[in-house]
Amino acid sequence: MKYFFIAICALAYTICNAQTKYTYEIKGTIKGLGSDTLILNPMTGERPQNATLIRIPGNNDNIYYKGETDYAYLVWAQVNSKFVDGRNFTFFLEKGTITINGKLDSLTRTDIQGTPGNDDFMRAQRRVTSYYDWAAVLRKQLKNDHMDTSSLVYKQTTATIASMYDSVYNFEHQFIKNNPSSPVAALYLYLLQSSLPGTELESLYLALDEQVKKSPLLNTTPQKIAAKKKTVIGNPAPDFTMADVNGKAVGLKDFRGKYVLLDFWASWCGPCRAENPNLIAAYAKFKSKGLEIVSISVDENGTSWKKAIEKDGLNWIHLSNLAKPNPVAILYGVQPIPDNFLISPDGVIIARGLSGAEVDETLSKYIH
Numbered sequence: 478m479k480y481f482f483i484a485i486c487a488l489a490y491t492i493c494n495a496q497t498k499y500t501y502e503i504k505g506t507i508k509g510l511g512s513d514t515l516i517l518n519p520m521t522g523e524r525p526q527n528a529t530l531i532r533i534p535g536n537n538d539n540i541y542y543k544g545e546t547d548y549a550y551l552v553w554a555q556v557n558s559k560f561v562d563g564r565n566f567t568f569f570l571e572k573g574t575i576t577i578n579g580k581l582d583s584l585t586r587t588d589i590q591g592t593p594g595n596d597d598f599m600r601a602q603r604r605v606t607s608y609y610d611w612a613a614v615l616r617k618q619l620k621n622d623h624m625d626t627s628s629l630v631y632k633q634t635t636a637t638i639a640s641m642y643d644s645v646y647n648f649e650h651q652f653i654k655n656n657p658s659s660p661v662a663a664l665y666l667y668l669l670q671s672s673l674p675g676t677e678l679e680s681l682y683l684a685l686d687e688q689v690k691k692s693p694l695l696n697t698t699p700q701k702i703a704a705k706k707k708t709v710i711g712n713p714a715p716d717f718t719m720a721d722v723n724g725k726a727v728g729l730k731d732f733r734g735k736y737v738l739l740d741f742w743a744s745w746c747g748p749c750r751a752e753n754p755n756l757i758a759a760y761a762k763f764k765s766k767g768l769e770i771v772s773i774s775v776d777e778n779g780t781s782w783k784k785a786i787e788k789d790g791l792n793w794i795h796l797s798n799l800a801k802p803n804p805v806a807i808l809y810g811v812q813p814i815p816d817n818f819l820i821s822p823d824g825v826i827i828a829r830g831l832s833g834a835e836v837d838e839t840l841s842k843y844i845h
Contacts, residue, residue, distance in 0.1 A: 497547070498545040498546070498547060499545060499546055499547070499571070500544075500545055500572065501543070501544060501545070501546060501570060501571060501572055501573060501575060501592075502541070502542070502573075502574045502575065503533065503540065503541065503542040503543075503570075503575045503577065504539075504540065504541045504542075504574065504575070504576060504577070505539070505575075505576050505577030505578050505579075506539050506540070506577075506578055506579075507535065507540060507578075507579045507580065507581055507584070507587070508538055508579070508580045508581060509538065509580055509581030509582060510535040510538045510556065510581055511535055511537070511538060512535050512536065513534075513535050513556050513557050513581075514532050514533065514534050514535065514556070514557055515533040515535065515555075515556060516531070516532055516533075516554070516555050516556070516557070517530050517531040517532075517552040517553070517570070518530055518552060518553045518554075518555070519550050519551075519552055519693060520550070520551040520552060520553050520567065520694065521693040521694065521696065530550075530552060530570075531544065531552075531570075540577065546571065546572070547691070548571075548688050548691040549569045549570065549571035549572075549660035549663075549688070549689075549692065550569065550570040550571070550692075550693065551567060551568075551569055551570075551660070551663075551664055551692070551693075551694060552567065552568060552569070552570045553565060554566050554567065554568065554584070556581065556584070564581070564584050565584055565585065566579065566584045566585055566589075568587075568589040568595055568598065569592070569594040569595050569598060569660050569661075571592050571593075571594045571595070572592065573591060573592035573593075574591045574592070575589060575590075575591050575592055575595060576589070576590045577589055593659070594659060594660040594661060597659045597660075597661045598661050598664075601648075601649075601652055601661055601665075604648055605645055605648060605649070608641045608642070608644045608648075609641070609645065611641055612638045612642065615634050615637055615641075616638060618634065619631065619634055619635070646669065649665040649668060649669055650665075650669060652665055653665050653669075653681050654681070654684070657684050657685045657689065658685075658686040658688075658689060659689070660689060660692060662685060662689055663685070663689050663694050663695050664692075664694060666678075666681055666682065666694075666695065666698070667692075667694040667695060667698075670698060670812075671812050671813055671816075673705075674705065674709070675702055675704075675705030675706040675709060675810075676706070678698070678701065678705060679702045679706075682698055682699075682702065700807060701810045701812070703810075704807065704808060705810045707808075707810075708809050708810055708818065708826060708829075709826070710826050710827060710828065710829060711825065711826065711827075713824050713825055714729060714737075714739070714818065714820045714824050714825065715729075715808050715809065716728060716729050716730050717804070717805045719773070719796040719797065719798060719804075720796065720798065721794060721795060721796050722782075722783060722786070722795050727771075727794060727796055729771070729820075730824075732771065733822065733824060734767075734822050735767050735769045735822055736763070736767055736768045736769070736820065736821060736822060736840070736843060736844055737770075737771055737820040738759070738768065738769075738770045738771070738817055738818075738819055738836075739771050739773065739809075739817060739818040739819075739820060740756065740770060740771065740772040740773065740815070740817045741772075741773050741775065741805075741809070741811045741814050741815060742772055742773075742774055742775075742814055743774055743775045743776050743782075743814060744774070744778070744782050744784070744785035745776070745781070746814050746815065748814075748815055749814055749815040750785065750789060752815050752832055752833075753789045753791060755832070755833060755834075755837070756770060756791070756836065757790060757791070758836075758837065759836050759837055759840055760792070760793055762837070762840075763840050763844050766844045766845070767844060768840065768844055769793065769794065770793040770794065771793070771795075771796065772791065772793065772794065772795045772796070773797065773803065773805050773806065774795065774797040774799075774803075775797070775801075775803045775806055775814060776797055776799060777799055777800060777801055778799070779797075779799050782795075782797060782799065816829070817829065817830065817831055819831065819839060819840070819843070821843070827843065
């Protein structure tokens, strides 16, 4: 009798703690799809996963699929595994009937309706897209008119472009606060988390509904919060050890007594490599005065990593584990790249996110 009672208790615990499954339907029309297959891949906080989540065969342009999910997923839709401009779109796979209407030659404009999360997503993205579209018009105007960068019109135009990006940030930030039960809040928090201070990121994350926190987009958010709180300016820089290009273990503590610019980059990162001339100039100017640059690459391909170092002429310390994830990037809460930290001779973080002229200006402030 005793064992029967234990078994019943165990069964009850299992049932109560099991994930609730929600039924969803996907239906609609994609003109031009014919009998091709619409493929849905889950989006995570890193990149679209390679494994296919759902394959939906077309039937004279019509699609239909029924399934179950534990929580709302952001999925990335493509046709026959071809990810090309105008041939992809995203939506939330969630409880309810999801109605899709689009055209094969302009999938990015596909309309998705029928469930609360997707209705939120379409409304919110229309607002966000309006800001980006206006910024794009102004950028094109700057390019076509060949404006003098010192002119008042140029400065006013660039200020307006910056205000459009600020509007996107403010809108997404406010959406998270006002809609903690919407899966769109998970998407926007993922997009903003790299620019939010640790305490604010933590506050927004904790305010989300538990179901929203389960989004794969936020899988690493708790670690990022912890890392951000550790790496605020004024805190000791977390120590680490990682292999250099020759496989030799190098630790941050090896550079105690010097200023260290800890730089995060990758060979495939265009913005990172665009910043390299600034780092080269800084290293030439401050190396003899006590500066060391330590670059942490999130590359997975060793050949590409070493070729980029040689091609760009980066003659300082380079470290990488050549695998995903990069533990030092996680330790420092780095995403996206490029990013960097200036560390004092006694191992304290004194600046972060230096770019362009800021590199020389900030180093000149500390190194004489």
